[in-house]
Amino acid sequence: MQNNTYILFPSHTDGLSLEKLLKEKKIKYTIVPTPRQLSKCCGISIKINPNDKEKVEELLIKNPNIKIEGIYTLEKKTKKFFV
Amino acid sequence: MADYRELWKSLDMDLEKHDKLCEVLPEFYEDVYLSQKNRPEGMNYYNFVISEVHGLRIKELDDHKQNGGKVLGTFCVFVPDEIIFSADAIGVGLCGGSDFWVPDGEKVLPRNICPLIKASVGAKISGTCPYFQSADMLVGETTCDGKKKAWEILNDYTPIHVMDLPQMKRENDKKHWKDEIKLFMDKVEELTGNKITEERLNNAIKLINRKRRVLQRLYNTRKADKLPISGKDALLITQIAFYDDLERFIQKTEELCDELERRIEKGVGVFPENTPRILVTGTPMAIPNWKIHHLIETSGGSVVCEETCTGTRYFENTVKENNKTLDEQIDALTDRYLNINCACFTPNEGRIDDIIRLYKEYNADGVIYNTLSFCHTYSVEYKKVKEALDKEGIPVMMIESDYSLQDSGQIKTRLEAFFEMLKERKSAYAK
């Protein structure tokens, strides 16, 4: 079973600030539309490898100006639309 | 998580129905886009734009309106953005690429017209497209009969200005198109209360040209032997170019191109070697219509170029800059726009030349001629295009399809067989 970890933000600017940090620290990430299981509001979240979760949490503690709404880990599953 | 619901409510949207639309997007985008391997890092920006497609950008349009600016919604690459932006208005491409809106469209339209028209009208009357809801004025054109008559229906919801695009390219047609651009200018000045001066128009011409040049730079990277970016991703970028903030879009796309050019230097590609290279030609693909690209790239092919309105027709040829007088500037606009080779013209031999030229420029192996169901101009034009391509020895296959996913299996079989054929040809030539 594979998992993905998602970081949610109160605003897209927080997300973009974290993106900058992740880029600097060379931590792999993808900006994604927030999964519906996590929030009903459209908007961005950042997907990371669950193994990097602790590293990212440390980064967030060191940079308290970046606000987040939570970090969640979900089972990876892709729905196939074209069959 | 930013809450845009208040904003949507203020735009008089159907929140409940809109929520159903939002529900599909993350999973659909995951399946089509995020599942791709080795995507360029720079694609994160476009992931961002798509995630905020009904959020941040709508907020920006709202801010612009709060400051007294106007928003114009457009449908077609013939509408000169330069005029809109020179009056400090914002032009945005409108929704029309999803099956989601078709049932609402069919409430007021016959079933046997193209899905793009049905979806656009459906998006408006269902109140689920915030771009439609943000528009102070719509701008239509006369590129096909279906759209021409649909404007009359849309006009009941939002005022619409229709530009009468000539259907031939004779001298008097040029004069007529120039007059149409002038009429449009008057209309935009009246709506915005801003006077379009030589300086403003020249600045707008330069700005839109910069957007065209960066798209051309992006497409140039697709001529490389090892494709640094998938066709699907390139299509997404062109689609986003229609409504994103111009300066930001240009900057981010330049950054992406830097990355792609580095990839080419290093020989990094996103497809296995010997993946057939496909030129797609035909009708426009509005967000989130990624169907044909997705089917091609999951059936063993790669898309290297689009000869479509969401492809080269959108950005090839720039408008001559630094003309001194308004009249000369409008002449330059007339020339650039009337040079687009749309199937609404008769004859339209320029398009055949374009297809053959692009096939060679992008080193393609075959052509997929894609038309939306019931698009008469493009489906009729297939015969002439096929004859010309046969003469050149260029393999071509026609795929006619709408937005539904039910014919995916059948299309995939045809695509796979086409690619098997292209590979066989290639190895026969190699011998």
Next chain:
Amino acid sequence: MYTIGIDTGSVATKGVLFNGNIIKKVIIPTGWSPKNASKQVYTLLLEDNNVDKNKVKKVVGTGYGRVSMVFADKTVTEITCHAKGAYFINNNIRTILDIGGQDSKVISLDEYGNVREFFMNDKCAAGTGRFLQVMANLLEGDVNDLDKLAEGTAPKQISSMCTVFAESEIVSLLANGASKESIAAGIIQSIANRAVTLLSKTSIKGDIAFTGGVAKSNILKKYIESKIKKNIYTPNDTQIIGALGAAVIGWNMIDK
């Protein structure tokens, strides 16, 4: 040394055991599970001929069920397989008309048996085996008996291509007292018209092969021949051409 080609279609699953020549052919109904049907064909081919599976060097799958054939070494579309199969049987073939259970296609070949171009019907079942079956049911007959029924009768015109509309057209023809025989002939003629339209999309050079389950109808073949004014070649077994092509592709893959 052997290869196996399996063509899992919407109605029937076909298999060919091959060693440069056809050793054995198998045809079974696909049923509800294309995956099981292809596995069953594979097993039948081995068991009936006492062939050790290690001697089978390649298994190539085709047909709409190819995606579920996890045990295949390679999957190839039915278009390429039909080209290879028909060309193997008769290398003068340059055009193939294939009408199967749910689709119909025309394939044009070059002199080496490679696909030059091809055309397929759209997503509906008009002019396919499915169409024949629905119409045969309406006449309360078996699809395999339509030929016998139609023999020597002048066809009644059936103008609807769509399965649903043709059905109601036939119901009203029956109500008006038209004979079953003339309607059966009309049904076959309507398929012939559809096939001729499909054929006209390509320029016909060399010999034409007619394949697929529907090609078993001799009257249909005659109707098409009279319309295009050219003789058509039908292989002994019209249904296995795709599976044969798959086996030939496998054969060409192995070092001999």
